[in-house]
Amino acid sequence: MKNKNTIELSETTIHAMRQCILLQSLDADDFSQIVQTSKLRNLDENETLFEQGEQLSAIYLLLSGGIKLQRLAPNGEEKVFEIIRPGQTFAEAVLFSGGSRYPVSSISLAPSVVVSIHAKTYLELLNTSNELSMNLLAKLSQRLHWMINEVDRLTLHNATFRLVDYLLSHISNDNNESAGITLTAPKQVIASRLSIKPETLSRTFKDLSKRGLILLNGSEIELLDVEKLRELISLES
Numbered sequence: 001m002k003n004k005n006t007i008e009l010s011e012t013t014i015h016a017m018r019q020c021i022l023l024q025s026l027d028a029d030d031f032s033q034i035v036q037t038s039k040l041r042n043l044d045e046n047e048t049l050f051e052q053g054e055q056l057s058a059i060y061l062l063l064s065g066g067i068k069l070q071r072l073a074p075n076g077e078e079k080v081f082e083i084i085r086p087g088q089t090f091a092e093a094v095l096f097s098g099g100s101r102y103p104v105s106s107i108s109l110a111p112s113v114v115v116s117i118h119a120k121t122y123l124e125l126l127n128t129s130n131e132l133s134m135n136l137l138a139k140l141s142q143r144l145h146w147m148i149n150e151v152d153r154l155t156l157h158n159a160t161f162r163l164v165d166y167l168l169s170h171i172s173n174d175n176n177e178s179a180g181i182t183l184t185a186p187k188q189v190i191a192s193r194l195s196i197k198p199e200t201l202s203r204t205f206k207d208l209s210k211r212g213l214i215l216l217n218g219s220e221i222e223l224l225d226v227e228k229l230r231e232l233i234s235l236e237s
Contacts, residue, residue, distance in 0.1 A: 017038070021089075022059070022089055025129065037118035041116055049106040052104055054102050056099060056119055061089050063113040065086070065111055066086075067106055069082045109184055109189065159201070176226050179223045180222050
């Protein structure tokens with residue numbers, strides 16, 4: 001893992017850390033300890049944060065940009081398991097399960113800023129805080145529920161369902177009007193994430209556009225009729 005572009009934490013960054021579910025339950029002294037051992041990393045586009053098999057040394061909070069978590073298949077193909085968005089944490093599940101190495105590689109999709117939280121320090125605090133442990137159990141339970149639903153989405157539904165579901169995940173559940181979103185990952189990465197072929201993804205985008213449900217403009221997408229998009233995936237549930 002590269003160590004360049006490490007800078008001091010600003011007040012804005014510290015505030016964002018305080019809102020993170022992994023850190024919310026820490027008292028002032030413990031949180032201060034985390035801040036003192038954390039670092040801010042600036043990543044260029046397509047820069048590797050950590051590699052598959054590398055020794056786990058930190059867990060991460062993404063502040064801006066985008067990160068893909070991927071793993072190399074035996075045939076050399078890259079499979080994207082998750083696209084991390086600002087405000088999300090990653091690599092913590094490996095730490096909690098007792099793993100010592102990252103099972104995936106983490107690569108920036110755009111210029112990105114991440115907070116690197118020292119894993120050993122965090123784990124020591126976790127072992128002494130019941131409230132923190134309970135909050136993390138809740139987070140991991142939510143994560144498990146998400147993963148079960150994700151298996152359903154990727155095995156039981158067609159490409160249209162997967163893509164629409166992915167697009168709708170960028171907006172709030174109570175928004176049924178038109179909405180604009182920006183794709184944080186190239187389309188081939190999204191195709192890998194959704195387990196569909198790139199050409200199938202392109203056809204699905206075009207089909208949704210012809211039906212008047214979305215408007216395409218590069219990475220900018222206007223969801224023209226959110227209500228109908230929601231109805232579309234509800235019919236296949």
